[in-house]
Amino acid sequence: MNVCVAGVGYVGLITGVCLAYLDNNVYCVDIDPEKIQNLKNGIPPIYEPGLKELLEICTKKGTIKFSTDIEEGVINSDVIFIAVGTPSLPSGEPNLEYVRSVSFNIGKYIDCNKSRIVINKSTVPIGSGNWVEMLINEGVKSNKNICNNTTNKHPKFWVVSNPEFLREGCAIHDTLYPDRIVIGSDNDEALAILTKLYNPILQQNFIRPVKEKINPPNITAVPLVTTDITSAEMIKYASNAFLATKISFINEIANICEKVGADVQQVAQGIGLDSRIGNKFLNAGIGWGGSCFPKDLSAIISIAKEYDYDTELLKATINVNMQQRHNIIKKLQQALKIIKGRTIGILGLSFKPNTDDLRDAPSIYIITQLLKMGACIKAYDPIAMTKCQKTYSELNVTYENNILDLAKDCDAIIIVTEWDEFIYMDLNKIKEIMSIPIIIDSRNILDTKAAEKAGIILHQVGKSSQVKSLLNSKVG
Ligand code: NAD
Numbered sequence: 001m002n003v004c005v006a007g008v009g010y011v012g013l014i015t016g017v018c019l020a021y022l023d024n025n026v027y028c029v030d031i032d033p034e035k036i037q038n039l040k041n042g043i044p045p046i047y048e049p050g051l052k053e054l055l056e057i058c059t060k061k062g063t064i065k066f067s068t069d070i071e072e073g074v075i076n077s078d079v080i081f082i083a084v085g086t087p088s089l090p091s092g093e094p095n096l097e098y099v100r101s102v103s104f105n106i107g108k109y110i111d112c113n114k115s116r117i118v119i120n121k122s123t124v125p126i127g128s129g130n131w132v133e134m135l136i137n138e139g140v141k142s143n144k145n146i147c148n149n150t151t152n153k154h155p156k157f158w159v160v161s162n163p164e165f166l167r168e169g170c171a172i173h174d175t176l177y178p179d180r181i182v183i184g185s186d187n188d189e190a191l192a193i194l195t196k197l198y199n200p201i202l203q204q205n206f207i208r209p210v211k212e213k214i215n216p217p218n219i220t221a222v223p224l225v226t227t228d229i230t231s232a233e234m235i236k237y238a239s240n241a242f243l244a245t246k247i248s249f250i251n252e253i254a255n256i257c258e259k260v261g262a263d264v265q266q267v268a269q270g271i272g273l274d275s276r277i278g279n280k281f282l283n284a285g286i287g288w289g290g291s292c293f294p295k296d297l298s299a300i301i302s303i304a305k306e307y308d309y310d311t312e313l314l315k316a317t318i319n320v321n322m323q324q325r326h327n328i329i330k331k332l333q334q335a336l337k338i339i340k341g342r343t344i345g346i347l348g349l350s351f352k353p354n355t356d357d358l359r360d361a362p363s364i365y366i367i368t369q370l371l372k373m374g375a376c377i378k379a380y381d382p383i384a385m386t387k388c389q390k391t392y393s394e395l396n397v398t399y400e401n402n403i404l405d406l407a408k409d410c411d412a413i414i415i416v417t418e419w420d421e422f423i424y425m426d427l428n429k430i431k432e433i434m435s436i437p438i439i440i441d442s443r444n445i446l447d448t449k450a451a452e453k454a455g456i457i458l459h460q461v462g463k464s465s466q467v468k469s470l471l472n473s474k475v476g
Helices: 010-021 033-040 051-061 070-075 097-109 128-140 171-176 188-203 229-260 264-272 293-306 312-336 362-372 385-391 403-407 427-433 448-454 465-475
Strands: 002-006 025-029 064-067 079-082 116-120 157-161 181-184 224-227 343-347 376-380 397-399 412-415 438-441 457-459
Touching: 002 010, 002 070, 002 097, 010 025, 010 051, 010 064, 010 079, 010 171, 025 070, 033 064, 051 064, 051 171, 070 097, 079 097, 079 188, 097 116, 097 128, 116 128, 116 188, 128 157, 128 229, 157 181, 157 188, 157 229, 181 188, 181 229, 188 224, 224 229, 229 264, 229 293, 229 312, 293 312, 312 362, 312 412, 312 438, 312 457, 343 362, 343 403, 362 376, 376 385, 376 403, 385 397, 403 427, 427 448, 448 457
Parallel strands: 002 025, 002 079, 025 064, 079 116, 116 157, 181 224, 343 376, 343 412, 376 397, 412 438, 438 457
Antiparallel strands: none
16 A cells, blocks of 8 residues: 655654555655654654564665655555654643644645545544545645546545554564554545554564564454544544543652551552552652653643543643652652762663653753753763753763763762663672662662662662661661
């Protein structure tokens, strides 16, 4: 099938590359010329495991093309994905500027030679399906490609909602082996074409790219959920709102655990084995960040407000999350007493491991607060440092090349992102070179006993094991 993907960021590029891998002819369009030039040279603008290798395969096969020219993409395609960003405005509502512009341009360049499906993959407010259709029709008014001598003077297109659920850090895996595909459409023809496009994924009958560091799971088919457009739009918001609430829930339990002397990891294991609850998204820590949860929660709250509904639970979810970031600073304050003039090492900058995405990353909040408090900040991240230096050049941070360079002479370290290499770091060496061996493990990734043995003063979330073992030794 001929596919155009407008917007080659985290979602658009992964969608484009995976569909090209499945032998569709994919035309990726973006307004950022630097991004497009790099992609033409085989350099992905984002870090995502397996992406570079898959891109190379598709480029060799000739199934993927990159351009800044949306006209060519629209003309040559049967299916057009809108995958542009929808970041939050200060009001909490999503900024729909990019969706508006790309929808208008689709209308401006679409022709009457065939029917097309326009797919909203961007996370957009409820009712956007109709709005995008209206914008395309507005674009049609200034369209020069519409051939006057055809009987069918108005281009034929259907707008469909196809929300995206990929997780950054395993985005290719999630695209090729998703838990489900959701298509919201009121049109059977559009639904049939999209089912055909996704058929290899639905049937899992494509050759799996195992060599590209993407481990295929043992699934034989993927469920297809077909709904009306509004329900599909709502499914996306409801999924993210639920997952964010689950994390805030366990963080609230963690805070109570600290008070009463329980261990949140043991509690999470105990509740997670209940099949009604499930064990995912029960890791207590610094809370959620990233490009989706914060903006999607703000968006659903503001959508509900338009309908005069007050979302008390979702507001509490956000408040607990913000409080959790602040709790990490409080832990540091309690451990060090004075922050001013202290050297603090930040381990991890990206909002989660295996990505370089820094959007609403807890690290940026922590660094900003500590700088305000007069601390001197060193940071290390395996992938996201260059992006951080570029995006947050105003932050006075010394970037280090590895964990040991970071640890040297630090008065405390905060583990902010749970990268694998932090889980297995040499705590004995780190203890030797730090000024004061305090580690605030905001992701609960360190082995408590190993840290104690190495002489590290460890503070975790929802755990009071050091205090407990002290109490036990006194009682014993
Ligand atoms: P992104 O910011 O990484 O990428 C958006 C891209 O769109 C950018 O490269 C930008 O240059 C391009 N763009 C902007 N206007 C354009 C135009 N008129 N024509 C062509 N290109 C244009 O965004 P993202 O993280 O990929 O998110 C895209 C959408 O998908 C958002 O609505 C987001 O909520 C949703 N989503 C994201 C994720 C995720 O993990 N990132 C997951 C699920 C859904």
